[in-house]
Amino acid sequence: MANATPGLNYLNHEKGLMSWLTTHDHKRIGLLYFVAVFTFFFLGGMFALLLRLELINPGKLFIEADTYNQFMTFHGTIMTFMVIIPGIPAFIGNFILPLQIGAKDVAFPRINLISWYCLIIGAAISFSSLLFGGADTGWTFYTPYSISKSAGGTTLMVAGAFVMGFSSILTGVNFVATTHRLRAKGMTFFRMPLMVWALYSTAIIQIIATPVLGITLLLLVLEKLLGIGFFDPQLGGDPVLFQHFFWFYSHPAVYIMVLPAMGVVSELITCFSRKQIFGYKAIAFSSLGIAAVSFFVWGHHMFVSGQSSWAAWLFSLITMLVGVPTAIKVFNWVATMYKGSIQFKAPMLFALGFIFLFTIGGVTGIMLATLATDVHFHDTYFVVAHFHYVMVGGTLMSMMGALYYWLPKMFGKMYNELQAQITFVLIFMGFNVTFFPQFILGSMGMPRRYYNYLPEFTSLNVISTVGSWMIGAGFFLAFYIVIKCIRSGPPAGDNPWGSKTLEWQTTSPPPHENFYEVPVVTGGPYEYSSESH
Amino acid sequence: MLSLLINSAHASSYMPFQGTEIAERVDSLYGFLLISSLLSFILLIGGMIYFAMKYKRRTDNDPTPNITHNNTLEFLWSFIPFLIFMLVFVWGFLIHKDMREAPEGAFEIHVTGFQWGWTFNYKSGVQTTTEFAVPVGTPVKLIMRSTDVLHNFFIPAFRIKQDLVPGMYTSLWFDAKVPGDYQVFCAEYCGTSHSDMLATLKVLPPAEFEQWLLEKSKIKDLPLAERGRILVEEGACVSCHSIDDQRKIGPGFAGLWGAQREFTDGTSAIVDENYIRESILFPSKKIVKGYADQMNVQNLDEDQMNAIVEYFKSQASGN
Numbered sequence: 001m002a003n004a005t006p007g008l009n010y011l012n013h014e015k016g017l018m019s020w021l022t023t024h025d026h027k028r029i030g031l032l033y034f035v036a037v038f039t040f041f042f043l044g045g046m047f048a049l050l051l052r053l054e055l056i057n058p059g060k061l062f063i064e065a066d067t068y069n070q071f072m073t074f075h076g077t078i079m080t081f082m083v084i085i086p087g088i089p090a091f092i093g094n095f096i097l098p099l100q101i102g103a104k105d106v107a108f109p110r111i112n113l114i115s116w117y118c119l120i121i122g123a124a125i126s127f128s129s130l131l132f133g134g135a136d137t138g139w140t141f142y143t144p145y146s147i148s149k150s151a152g153g154t155t156l157m158v159a160g161a162f163v164m165g166f167s168s169i170l171t172g173v174n175f176v177a178t179t180h181r182l183r184a185k186g187m188t189f190f191r192m193p194l195m196v197w198a199l200y201s202t203a204i205i206q207i208i209a210t211p212v213l214g215i216t217l218l219l220l221v222l223e224k225l226l227g228i229g230f231f232d233p234q235l236g237g238d239p240v241l242f243q244h245f246f247w248f249y250s251h252p253a254v255y256i257m258v259l260p261a262m263g264v265v266s267e268l269i270t271c272f273s274r275k276q277i278f279g280y281k282a283i284a285f286s287s288l289g290i291a292a293v294s295f296f297v298w299g300h301h302m303f304v305s306g307q308s309s310w311a312a313w314l315f316s317l318i319t320m321l322v323g324v325p326t327a328i329k330v331f332n333w334v335a336t337m338y339k340g341s342i343q344f345k346a347p348m349l350f351a352l353g354f355i356f357l358f359t360i361g362g363v364t365g366i367m368l369a370t371l372a373t374d375v376h377f378h379d380t381y382f383v384v385a386h387f388h389y390v391m392v393g394g395t396l397m398s399m400m401g402a403l404y405y406w407l408p409k410m411f412g413k414m415y416n417e418l419q420a421q422i423t424f425v426l427i428f429m430g431f432n433v434t435f436f437p438q439f440i441l442g443s444m445g446m447p448r449r450y451y452n453y454l455p456e457f458t459s460l461n462v463i464s465t466v467g468s469w470m471i472g473a474g475f476f477l478a479f480y481i482v483i484k485c486i487r488s489g490p491p492a493g494d495n496p497w498g499s500k501t502l503e504w505q506t507t508s509p510p511p512h513e514n515f516y517e518v519p520v521v522t523g524g525p526y527e528y529s530s531e532s533h
Numbered sequence: 534m535l536s537l538l539i540n541s542a543h544a545s546s547y548m549p550f551q552g553t554e555i556a557e558r559v560d561s562l563y564g565f566l567l568i569s570s571l572l573s574f575i576l577l578i579g580g581m582i583y584f585a586m587k588y589k590r591r592t593d594n595d596p597t598p599n600i601t602h603n604n605t606l607e608f609l610w611s612f613i614p615f616l617i618f619m620l621v622f623v624w625g626f627l628i629h630k631d632m633r634e635a636p637e638g639a640f641e642i643h644v645t646g647f648q649w650g651w652t653f654n655y656k657s658g659v660q661t662t663t664e665f666a667v668p669v670g671t672p673v674k675l676i677m678r679s680t681d682v683l684h685n686f687f688i689p690a691f692r693i694k695q696d697l698v699p700g701m702y703t704s705l706w707f708d709a710k711v712p713g714d715y716q717v718f719c720a721e722y723c724g725t726s727h728s729d730m731l732a733t734l735k736v737l738p739p740a741e742f743e744q745w746l747l748e749k750s751k752i753k754d755l756p757l758a759e760r761g762r763i764l765v766e767e768g769a770c771v772s773c774h775s776i777d778d779q780r781k782i783g784p785g786f787a788g789l790w791g792a793q794r795e796f797t798d799g800t801s802a803i804v805d806e807n808y809i810r811e812s813i814l815f816p817s818k819k820i821v822k823g824y825a826d827q828m829n830v831q832n833l834d835e836d837q838m839n840a841i842v843e844y845f846k847s848q849a850s851g852n
Contacts, residue, residue, distance in 0.1 A: 065725050065782075066825075115676070138722050144699060145682040149648070149724055233700025239683060240698060254701055274595065279602045304685065306698045308634050313626055320618035324611055331610040335603075337584040341595030344585075352581065359577055363570035370621045372559045372628035373566065376548075376692040379685060379720040443547040445689025447720040450728035454716070529599035 009509040011411070019448040024109035025512060030095030031410070037083055037091050040123065041496035044078035045475060047071045052434070052468035055461050058453050065171075068250035069136040070151065072449060077157060081164050082123050084395050085253065088260035089206070090171050092402045093199045095410060097175060099503035099510065100193045102184025102519040107177035111170050118167035126160025127155025137235055138449060140250075143231035143242040147223055155224050155271035162217040165210045168256070172206030175199055184502070192503045193525040194283050198263025201287040205252045205259075205294065206246050213249035216242065228399030240306050246296035251484030255294045257391055258358075259287055261398035262329055265351045268401050269333050271338030271499045274528040279332040293322050303374050312371060319369040330355060341382075345497070350401030353428045357393025361386060364439065382442025387433045393431055400427065400478065407482065408496050410529070412508040413489030415481050423478040430470025437463045501525050552690035552715060552736075554580030555709050558628045559692040562621065569617055584803040632693060635706035639674035640667065646677065646719065647682035647698040648829050649726035659749040662768040666735040667709060668742040681829060685721035688734060696721055709736040725782060725827060729772050753836075761844025764837055773828065783828060784821045790849035795822045806842050813838065 010027045020028060025461050052059050063071070086234050094112065098105055129135050133152030137145055141161075146154055179200045183192070219230045221244070229235025231242040262283075270277045277283065281384070299307060299315030333355055364386040367376050376381060400423070406412050437460040442448075446457045453461065495504040502525075506515050542561035546567060551557050638715035642665065643654040653665035669672045677686060679697035686705060687694040695705045709715075737745055752760055765786070766776060779785040794808070795801045797820045802808055811818055833841070 048695070065728070069722075069725065069727075136724070142683060142722070145722070145724060149682055233588075233698075239700070274590075274597045276599050276601055278600060279607055282602065282607055304694050305696050306703045309630070312629065316625060316629075317622055319750065320622045323618050324615050325605045327614040328607070328611055330577060332607075334581045334584065335600075337581065337588060339598050340584070341590045341597050342585055342588050343590040352585065355581055358576055359574055363566075363574060366570070366618065366621065367563065367566050370566065370625035372625040372632065373563050374625075375629070375632065375694050376559060376563075376689070378694055381685070433691065440547045443549075445549050445687070445716070445718065447685075447687060447718050447728075449722040452728040464564070527599075528597060530594075530596040 007174070008511065009412070009507065010512045011509050012425075022113070023115055024105070024279050026094050026098050026106045026109065026112060027410075027510065027514075029112050029116055029415070030093075033086060033091040033094060033119075036116070036120060036123075037087050040078050040082035041087075041475075042479075044075055045472065047075035047078065047470055049472050051075060052498055054451070054463040055453075056465040057461075058455055058458060064134065067149075068451040069138075069449075070134045073135050073138050073157070077126060077135075077161065079391075080139050080253075081126075081143050082119070082389055084257045084391055085168055087257075087395065087399050088264065088402065089175070089199060089202055090119070090167070092264065092399070092406065093175065093260060094171075096406060096503055097196060097199055098178060098182065099409075099506070099514055100196050100525075101179065101182065101187050102502050102515065102521060103178060103182035104514050105182075106174045107181055108174050112174055115167045115170035115174070118170065119164055122160045122162070122164030124160070125163055126157050129156035129160070132156060135246060140246060141217070141220060141242075142246075143220070143223075143237070144233065144241045147232045148234065155221055158217050158220050158224075162214055162221070165214045165217070166325075166360040168206045169210045169214075169348050172203035172210070175203035176207065179203075184519045184521055187502075188521075190281070190284070191524050192519055193263075194266035194277060194280070194287075195260075195263035195501075197284040197287050198259045198266070201291040202259045204288075205256050205291050206245045209249045209252040209256075209295070212245060213253075214339065216245040216249065219245075240302070243302050244298065244304055244307075247301045248295075251298040251301065252291075252294040254387075254390070255290055257395045261354065262287065262394045264398040264402040264405075265333060265354050267499075267501065268347050268351035268398075269336050270526045270528060271405075271497050272343045272345060272351070273337050274343075274498070275336050275338075275340040276524075276526045276529050277332070278335040278527070279328070280524070282328050283332050286328045289325040290322060293318065293325075297322060300369055300374070303371060304378050315371055316371045316374075319365070323362070323366055323369070330362070332358060338415055344421075345404075346400040346415075346417060346424055347405035347497075349421060349424040349428075350397050350404070352403065353424060354394060357389050357397060357428075357431065361389030361393055364389065376445075377442055379447055380442035381438040381446050381448055384448045385438035385442060388431075388435045388438075393435075397427070397431075400424075403478075403482065405497070406503075408492030409503055409508050409510070411486050411489070412492055413485050414492040414496060415485035415489060418460055419477065419481050423474045423481065426470050426474030426477065428532065430472075430474055433467030434464050434471060435467070437461075437467075467498075487521065500502055500527055549689040549694075550686070550711075552709055552711060552713075553692075554710065555628065555632050555707070556690065556692045558631075562624050562628060565624070566621060573614075590680060612616075615624070635674040635704065636672045636708075639706055641674045641676060642667070644675045644677040644686060644697070646686065646723075647680045647769070648682065648724055649719075649730045649772050651667075651686075651717070651732045652769075653732075655746065655749075657746060657750060659746055661749060663731075664733040664735060664767075665771035666737050666742055666745045668739045669709055669712045669736050671739075672706060672708045674704055677703050677705065682723050683721045683732070684719050684723050686719035687718045688715055689718070690715050694720055709734075712736045712738055712741075726772055757840045757843040758847035759844075760837075762841070764833075764841055765844055769831070782824075784824060786845070786848070788812035788849070790845045794819070796820055797822055797824075804845075809842050809845060810838060813841070 026297040054063050135154040135157035136151045222228050229237040297319045299311050300319045303312045335394050441460050494508045612788050645652040653661045677697045679699045684697040691707045693705050715734040717732040773782040775781050775785040778785040789804050792804050813831050817826050820826050
């Protein structure tokens, strides 16, 4: 298969289920992630809808407190470890990264397949916890609750997250090697699309931070199974130590979730504004800057945990510094639109939605980084609203934008634009209806992870629950649009958006080898301007 | 001018009643954050929407300029946010320092968190569970510990919150300005009844506080059954058990004394003194059919145990 044959592409050059399950093609592995991540997203989303339904009134509606706590735990664990972390890097990144740098594949195709199996096996282990009483610790597994008091399946839940960590590490290793070694001729670092910079920065975090999560979860499992006292004070351990270990990973993990989303937005804003990106180097370096600083801010999750006041002061100061590169990116995106030729296709709407929601997530992040205000907001619904604005409003919005943008490249077919715009309206409106009231609930003092609540919180909770139905409707419609596009969408052409990056210079869908002729790069990724040549 | 803006921001910020001076200071900072956030949001998103409207695509070949960067602008929108961030850091730090450091000679109360309730121990020997009182206008320091998992003591009206960590003491302090009842929440997830782990703080004028303390100390002199009633009905028991036959996390207490209890292992027993004692000290030994093994060991002294036994007895004869 050295020579590409016209008519044959990566989708049809081999047939049968086994050809997919044993594939080394980064595009097919990307689609394997697509199927896995969206199946998990469906499950995590169902848990979310059920949680919100239960919270429509104080006290019991249809599930008991213990069931609620299990739903809350499964929603958080699924969405974090199985959806948002692999979502953009492993699904979109796998498909797009080699194409964008003009490579035939990733550096280690077999390891790429192994990393998909790690995710699937890890997820299966986590779900098997349901057979042993489930898990009720929340996705944070805080000790000593997770050690001495939690439901019977907690060990399996933790072990599953441990295995899924390897998926993330291996993908990171693959992307770093691919970016360094496999760029096409002429593709210098500063000619790489910002999506590649974002995935590269993400990969560095995945490699450095995820092993710490692995070790922490392993210690937790050892403590539960063998009674070795790392974290439980009854055994001589320190529960606050667990939080340090856990957030040493899980804060950088926030950037594993959001940096690739920022990469996507850089692609979408330039393409649909027909403009050179404003401040290419500032955006590229701010990705690396965020990745670097993200390792020194974990203690801002622990301002009221019993850590020393000195630690709290230091972590607050460093956290403020993350705000700067983040602000730079947002300003640069808006500046890119200046004097552009802006087209409101569904991917662009999701990118603009991202900027809107992420800005709210960002400014409320500063309120939480500020010590005195965080003490009041910590562990209330204010925090729940904040991280959903960043994770859902940020990552998920951009994942939807990325999906609509690259769907024509993946399958050579076009989705229904009007329906896709309706999904944007439903998801964007529904999102604000669901989560904005939660800022108010948190300000009023409603703590998070509450099955029952005081009567004065009722009306805002009702609004929030109604919003969750709008989001749900939006995603069900999106699911229908994607299936319909793949089955019977009209031909999309090779470059329906007039994009300048390399993945659009090959056919849709691309051949197994990605390019018929190995591309030679002579310019930057965003030369949209009529003046640039 | 700024303070006026900040005060009006507070009025519409949905923050709870300001019960302490610290709360007022936190709200001023929050007001500043709200206003500066709103301004940056309007600047950014307003700019985005303005550009989106003004530069909407008209033809397929709209010419676009090649603008790559602008050092002055980029410096400004990095440096101005940096200055604001440093300002709110220092502002937050100054409040936090005062929030964390209790004044010398504060009135001290020991607080114990457990699944799922609170115990408040005064130096005079008084112990309460679902409510506790403090004198108004007096610095009060809570010395806190947990007997099982993490908990968090949160008083929204005072804007203070602190984890209770098993194996160490943590503390909180406040100086309440206005008498009244204040809500206390557990804000760190701790399992089944996390959201019912509530308490009420009564802030009383000094004379009324002394009176309250005196009444609570007299509980020891009350008849045994009455003392037992206070322990059960105003204590932690009712967060999981009802005093009628309503089902909560554990079985209800209606008609308990002398009743036949069926257990999950197939055995049964008549409720007597030893059954009640065993159920409190070793709650996992006999589990009533249809319920899970969820109760924690309750550390009661012998006098309290006697009082509770007499309370259940009195309930039976009263019916």
